[in-house]
Amino acid sequence: MKDLAADLDRRRAEHLYRHRRVLDGVQGPVLRVDGRELVAFCSNDYLGLAADPRLVEAMQRGAARYGAGSGAAHLVSGHSAAHHALEEELAAFVQRPRALLFSTGYMANLGVLSALLGRGDKVLEDRLNHASLLDGGLLSGARLRRYAHGDADAAAFALAESRGETLLATDGVFSMDGDLAPLPGLAAACTRHVAWLMVDDAHGLGVIGEGGRGSVSHFGLGLDDVPILMGTLGKAFGSFGAFVAGSQDLVETLIQRARPYIYTTASPPAVAEATREALRIVQAEEWRRERLRALVGRFRAGVQALGLPLGDSPTPIQPVLLGESARALRWSEALERHGLLVTAIRPPTVPTGGARLRVTLSAAHSEAQVDRLVDALAAIVRDERP
Numbered sequence: 001m002k003d004l005a006a007d008l009d010r011r012r013a014e015h016l017y018r019h020r021r022v023l024d025g026v027q028g029p030v031l032r033v034d035g036r037e038l039v040a041f042c043s044n045d046y047l048g049l050a051a052d053p054r055l056v057e058a059m060q061r062g063a064a065r066y067g068a069g070s071g072a073a074h075l076v077s078g079h080s081a082a083h084h085a086l087e088e089e090l091a092a093f094v095q096r097p098r099a100l101l102f103s104t105g106y107m108a109n110l111g112v113l114s115a116l117l118g119r120g121d122k123v124l125e126d127r128l129n130h131a132s133l134l135d136g137g138l139l140s141g142a143r144l145r146r147y148a149h150g151d152a153d154a155a156a157f158a159l160a161e162s163r164g165e166t167l168l169a170t171d172g173v174f175s176m177d178g179d180l181a182p183l184p185g186l187a188a189a190c191t192r193h194v195a196w197l198m199v200d201d202a203h204g205l206g207v208i209g210e211g212g213r214g215s216v217s218h219f220g221l222g223l224d225d226v227p228i229l230m231g232t233l234g235k236a237f238g239s240f241g242a243f244v245a246g247s248q249d250l251v252e253t254l255i256q257r258a259r260p261y262i263y264t265t266a267s268p269p270a271v272a273e274a275t276r277e278a279l280r281i282v283q284a285e286e287w288r289r290e291r292l293r294a295l296v297g298r299f300r301a302g303v304q305a306l307g308l309p310l311g312d313s314p315t316p317i318q319p320v321l322l323g324e325s326a327r328a329l330r331w332s333e334a335l336e337r338h339g340l341l342v343t344a345i346r347p348p349t350v351p352t353g354g355a356r357l358r359v360t361l362s363a364a365h366s367e368a369q370v371d372r373l374v375d376a377l378a379a380i381v382r383d384e385r386p
């Protein structure tokens, strides 16, 4: 039996220890955390929908009609009219024949990769892909190979060497860096080598692309280029859950074979009703994306004026790169003393030496709140000078 206490002590010494904060009240720019009010720049609630009264009301109506729980898995007796309608609306949104709901994005990624691949197959992944894509690749039993981040040439090279069934999986928008995957180059390489291309667009859907249709749409690509699209509903959509969209045959195959779909309870139908309302708002309220873009521009200009290194990100994920874990932690603590909540992201979530403040912006932030963050960073820069 391994010594858990010693392992925990080591994590503490390496500044890698993680703990949870207790929130009271709704998700939003101002959080009540451990009894204190902080302006937060760390949620994935990019459009400010998580606490929207229209979603809350849709969920309440859903609960009144369907109850609190779904009661069973989708293939048993848990697939409600609310889930079914949401699947049809999501498919129409991303302009694909079918969509299939999963309880979480983590499970959707495990489900797709383990359903489509097995021993003797190959899966290629960007080095900075989300943990769930990497874990799905491992679970599938296929040979997993990682290529250099954002490098379509490296991916094409790996594809050329690959025999048999191959799937290339990438984040559309990278969750810790906010940059976009080179989807046109990846799609061309996958077409040339007859490989599946799967895009996890957890951070792109609702935020970029025409009408918020995400990174695939942003690059003018479609079903033929990217046959497998995964999206999550707990980020820009402000709700919970995930889906996979593609051809009829893809979705039917997942229903038959994806174990994380088959062997789990369907999410509450009331959640699906809230997501349906979110989907309507995401499409109708373009101003949320415009506002987000304006806030991103304001933040970047402010931070660049301070001479701090920012990632090359056009999205609401704006990493301030600080290098060492201890430094990132120190800055995060200093921001908290200024009444601001920004998480320090450390290895193993990011590569060694890549510790950062992961600032995320939301359409719900005010310009004054963004300015307050930039001012606090300026004060920390001044204090750090010898």
Ligand SMILES: *Cc1c(COP(=O)(O)O)cnc(C)c1O
Pocket: 103, 104, 105, 106, 107, 109, 130, 132, 171, 175, 200, 202, 203, 232, 233, 234, 241, 242
């Ligand atoms: C958040 C996230 C997931 C997991 O989605 P959940 O619904 O939270 O389980 C998968 N992929 C990426 C890129 C993510 O950021």
